[in-house]
Amino acid sequence: MSEREYMEYDVVIVGAGPAGLAAAIRLRQLGEESGREISVCVLEKGSEVGAHILSGAVLETRALDELIPDWSDKGAPLNAPVSEEKFLFLTESGSRSMPIWMLPKQMHNHGNHVVSLGNVCRWMAEQAEAAGVEIYPGFAAAEVLLDEQDRVYGVATNDMGVAADGSHKPSYTPGIELRAKYTMFAEGCRGSLSQQLMQTFGLRENSDPQTYGIGIKELWEVDPAKHKLGTVIHTAGWPMDSNTWGGSFIYHLENNQVYVGYVIGLDYENPHLSPFDEFQRFKTHPAIRPMLEGGKRVSYGARALNEGGLQSIPKLVFPGGMLIGCSAGFLNVPKIKGSHNAMKTGMLAAESVAEALAGGDEGQGTLESYPEKFRQSWVHEELHRARNFRPAAARWGMRFGTLYAGFDLKVLGGKAPWTLHHKHADNETLKPKDQMPKIEYPKPDGVVSFDKLSSVFLANVAHDEDQPCHLKLRDDSVPVEYNLANFDAPEQRYCPASVYEIVRDNDGSNPRLQINFTNCVHCKTCDIKDPKQNIQWTTPEGGGGPNYPNM
Template sequence: MEREYMDYDVVIVGAGPSGLAAAIRLRQLAAESGNDISVCVLEKGSEVGAHILSGAVLEPRALNELIPDWKDKGAPLNVPVADEKFLFLTETKSYSLPVPLLPPQTQNHGNYIVSLGNVCRWMAEQAEALGAEIYPGFAAAEVLYTEDGAVAGVATNDMGVARDGSQKDGYMPGMELRAKYTLFAEGCRGSLTLDLERRFGLREVSDHQTYGIGLKELWELDPAQHKEGFVLHSSGWPMDDKTWGGSFIYHLENNQAYVGYVVGLDYQNPHLSPFDEFQRFKLHPAIKPMLKGGKRISYGARALNEGGFQSVPKLAFPGGALIGCTAGFLNVPKIKGSHTAMKTGMMAAESIAERMAGGDAGYGTLDNYEEAYRTSWVHDELYKARNLRPATARWGMTLGMLYGGLDLKLFGGRLPWTLHHQHADHETLKPADQMPKIDYPKPDNEITFDRLSSVFISNTNHEEDQPVHLKLNDDSIPIEHNLPLYDEPAQRYCPAAVYEVVRDDDGSNPRFVINAQNCVHCKTCDIKDPKQNIVWTTPEGGGGPNYPNM
């Protein structure tokens, strides 16, 4: 069966903050100019917001620019930050650092505690009201090219393919969405974006990207422990000084709170489990009383970009551009990327509209988007924040945070040098026999939990009879290389119990098992596997987690 196709002026891959901001801005400009611009947004989640996972404290700067009357339009920004605290934790004690002494970039006055998924659902409504078409449940799996090599759109996954590759009843080939310009808003570690980086040499102008894994739970707290608008961050325990990590707890409305933990994926100890470190963190004497008597409602995990300014690649290429977190615009000291994602989506939209207003036929390189970024507040903000994360990687958390704090507080991030990222995350593991094993407490099912019960409340679901979307370049590597050298770290870095090493009853005959149905699409395996042997590809559209209010 031949693939059907649809033509648009602009196709946007991903209905996150950047993709939806781009769609809204394109349609706004079309209405203002009278030059119609047809816009299509593809979203691999079952609905807009289903795969959105962020803290989230939202800085409204970009939203103010995009939709100045967002309050009147009912945007779900209901809880302004009212109070905040930063704790440094030891194993048994906590020390509060005065917020006024912290760099202004880390402070949250004027920001809002939100469900970013709900913000995206609202943004989708605004985009559709302006005339954009949004198609959830369709995963962009392939980039289309012109004969000259320019990006010409994307194609979605074939539907109805069995695990063995055969066509099931109801098989439907993927659809081609052809466009004059294609914006890639896939989020962190986008699979199509990786191919584009290689094809167009987009990383030749930047450092490699570096990542963290963010784990998050939604809790309903005992009302006596709830403080609407309260923001709490911590560093220190349970991480050692060589490992980047820290927590966030955000109190939203209705006695609910987001509880989360981030671990830098450049960690060295293969015995470390980010999921179990998160669970252990909740047992700290400064944290456990807040959760006591509460109920965990939802769980999720997602990789996040931490490379910052140095790791932003070339953004534009013939026929398309990278926007939002797929390009890595997260501000690490702020722990925020939604506002920068929205702004970059808006800038790309404005660049396309400018070219099309001049009669542009499409498929060119959006140099005006690159220039807009270089002269924007996004560039300035990331530049100032550029040295904190590489400083902690070089000198450890204590010295690195001290250096970063002084740089931001005293010099405004303007010191005349730039530290660079020295190692890719998959290069940093040390052999298992050289690193201490970690004894993690068993879950108590009140404050701490296991992986499988966590995946269950993420509402993760995949069509069972479909090709496994987690592929190995070499089937022998997990057992023959990773197991003896690193005790196969995929068993621990995956937050969803996707990877297992199973043995016979006598402990012999180890085998590597992939439980792809558990995958929450965090992309950690694609990042951290020491031989870069695991490749994350898109499953059928609609698969994966379904996050409510996350």
């Protein structure tokens, strides 16, 4: 096998999301300020920047204000400032509005903007390229490069044009190595290389387990008479029971469009629960359905999000590299926001790298200045105040956990002299199928509720069918002998894209797992929730996956 081609940079960044792009822009700014040019490359597995970006999203501009103070003059796509806020508690047939002033300050949205985070990232990529950053969409980083001293010196992209049987097609192109003095991993929540690095360097040895939610989202065009630019609505309660973490968001952006989404904590217990179907059922509530009737669903997507907070953040640095943004998990759960923190941590990492390079460092060490900058930053301060919010709900349920969290944030200001901890990883929480009630979901009506396959179609998913399956089973026997036997094959339900399917012979015998990998929307839920952690999510051929136009 011939040696792979390679390119060399000062810094390679994996992922063109808010963290990676903010880091790239900041590196170039610092290089210009110091008179030392810093070469920066950003790899993005999506077909274009923003293709895989999925978030609510209401953006707090604090980090963007610091990074690009004149973002408005430069045409940043922040066109829907928050104009009105509502918070509803839902029962099965009714709703009750809670005054916003009663909510903790962290949950207020005045001064924020309803945005398409994908479009924000596209705009940030333009700013980065104008500053001299090289961005390569459609190239998936598939391998961490380690030298003889176990120091990271870059990444390698996956080979293109490999057939499902492993043979090389006429279009075969070997991957290339992107070598760097420092490598930043900004892959987003549950990044595949970031997970490998946590294991290789023991980055989670002193942190709580990370806990996650799955966010499922649709973009709607609604009746103009029902649209109000900048309206932000959140709900809690139905259809979740009191032991299951979940809630919705409804955001009005420009052009009579509305984001509708639902987040469910992946520490749920009932293996019969289907997050996708809970979301579809939510939209039929009498307080929600009228907003959507007469409208048209335009797009669909799903993505896991970090919910562990401060106590679940791993060690951020290792020889030759660092974790930034949601690869590490800086989401503020009560705010339901992480993009501003992702940007800021990318900027802090950039400052540490620029300082090291200016001092003659050639990437030989571990940049402990980055975690120290984080500890001294406003990101750490706000996560410290919010640290007890999510574990309270896990410990005492939605009702009492929310009451405690409100007391912690509203009365104590997030300064309680104790810290609650996460006791379990999400894959450990399912109870056996016979101990939990089955859930009968209503059939989709095709008006406000829909099936999975028609939804996946709206995610514009594209994978070459003749390539190796990127969803790897560590043990082929587990899906039937353990998951089906004990939990009625929960992968059929926790996946929001019909990737996993138990098929049988015509007489009902011989159950086996079929993986429809071409449906995958890259949400990473399977990598998180599988009871035995038997499913390993790896990168498919670059450019594959969803193509979100305005999400």
